[in-house]
Amino acid sequence: MDNRERVLRHLERDARLEPGNIADALSLPEQEVRRIIEEARADGTIVGYSTLINWDKTDRVYVSAMIEIRVHLQRGEGFDSVARSIGSFPEVQSLYLMSGGYDLMVVIEGKTMRDVALFVSEKLAVIDGVTGTATHFILNKYKDKGITFNVSECDQRVILDI
Amino acid sequence: MLNYNQILAPTPRDLKPSGIRKFFDLAGNVDGVITLSIGEPDFKTPWHIRQAGMETLQAGRTAYTSNAGLLPLREAISQYCHTRFGLEYDPVSQVVVTVGGSEGIDLAMRTVLQAGDEVLIPEPCFVCYSPLAQMAGAVPVALPTYEKDSFRLTPETLRTAITQKTKLLILSYPNNPTGAIMRKSDYEAIAQVLRGTDIVVIADEIYIELTYAEEPCVSFAQIEGMQERTFLVNGFSKAYAMTGWRMGYLCGPKELIRTALKIHQYCIMCAPSISQYAAVEALRNGQEDIDRMREEYNMRRKYLLRTFRELGIPCFEPLGAFYVFPNLSQFGMSSEEFCRRFLEEQQVAMVPGSAFGESGEGFARISYAYSLEHLKKAMNRLELFLRSLS
Structure with a gap:
């Protein structure tokens, strides 16, 4: 693994790490870590930073759903242009091109199930090339971005005599 | 009463x-x-190691293992010593799987110590050496180390502490509590003092995978001529975060290990089998x-x-x-x-x-x-x- 990849892995795990902390971990000069991060931002490798929130711990009312989408491509058109249309909706949290029985997968959030239903029927289904959808509501989130939810990580170590 | x-x-x-x-x-x-x-x-x-433990239970591999430990584990330990330090230990006659590094230290002491022998213990150090030496009837002798020497044992300190009764020297680097390490040249100087004596060394190297110098840490047994007098103690607790599994090992000359194994089999029988299977996974895939x-x-x-x-x-x-x-x-x-x-x-x-x-x-x-x-x-x-x- 080269230094760039090592720096990126640390940042992916904890976006709040200071370049100095990463430099400490990897025994690299801080300047070098800063340069790697700046370059990765500039060339679009680092796309953004976000905070992983367990909304179930709050009073926020929301539902999320995973939607499978089947697409019939027009002549001269690729998946990218359909994906761009779908991805431009603010409700869309993530969007993937998939192998297997359908083509695109979208994760969306709305306030109510009706919001999601309206999004599917009025915004997704009407996009040119979309031939079918299947909506799956998410009932509980156990793990996201490598982090397990709702697990209390208390220190179980005990003090020994030696 | x-x-x-x-x-x-x-x-x-x-x-x-x-x-x-x-x-x-x-x-x-x-x-x-x-x-x-x-x-x-x-x-x-790490999860894959825990899983190996669970699979062992599911498969019902809950019987004793051979006294010295599972052969595949001893082979993996021998392979690790070879690739990491260039040390050759025959898995059949030179490796014992122990209940944590601590048992390895106790075994090594009891294998060679008798009443009145002196055990040289560089301090500050982990608190078990002196009581274990006393339990073996020996006399612990503290060798102070100092901040000005980066808490390394110096050949001068060692030389002045050696007497006719000196039987054993403990080398515990990387060190708990100081975090000190011994470089190859430091060990060479210690080896120079030991050559020509019959002093045996317990090299407790339980922290050897956790070092932060550019050069990887050397084992004392790598120093020319030292393997024949060294009990090498290592284990899985610190490197693989496996403290509760109680998995360690003792390597050394077969003449010493043969006797150490007798003590081990009479008081422990064998290290826990479930932990041993997990340890195989750790050595194979835990780097x-x-x-x-x-x-x-x-x-x-x-x-x-x-x-x-x-x-x-x-x-x-x-x-x-x-x-x-x-x-x-x-x-x-x-x-x-x-x-x-x-x-x-x-x-x-x-x-x-x-x-x-x-x-x-x-x-x-x-x-x-x-x-x-x-x-x-x-x-x-x-x-x-x-x-x-x-």
């Missing part, structure tokens, strides 16, 4: 209680304590886990060193284990008093250096087997405490 005092054998009865325990009895009475005192990894055993944890420790180590510098507390750079050992002598109180007041006034617990031998006086052991956030909180309190002193 029986007279228990008379019933008890004098040697174990009179063993000194651990200085760490004494201190923690104090800490137990203070609310909201931040501890910096635990000497085991804060990571969980990435070690690298990941080492990076994290290094981050914390450097943070602490930088913070001490900013606070004006001298601290030599420890290049191994997960402890720093700052010098607190400028504050005009004993290390025990410093730690006690810090605990009472700011509710942070660290271990006074004096718990690890007289030459630890003036220092404290801080473990960085804690998250960076936890350490930052503790260092903020240290800053407040120092301000209150001035």
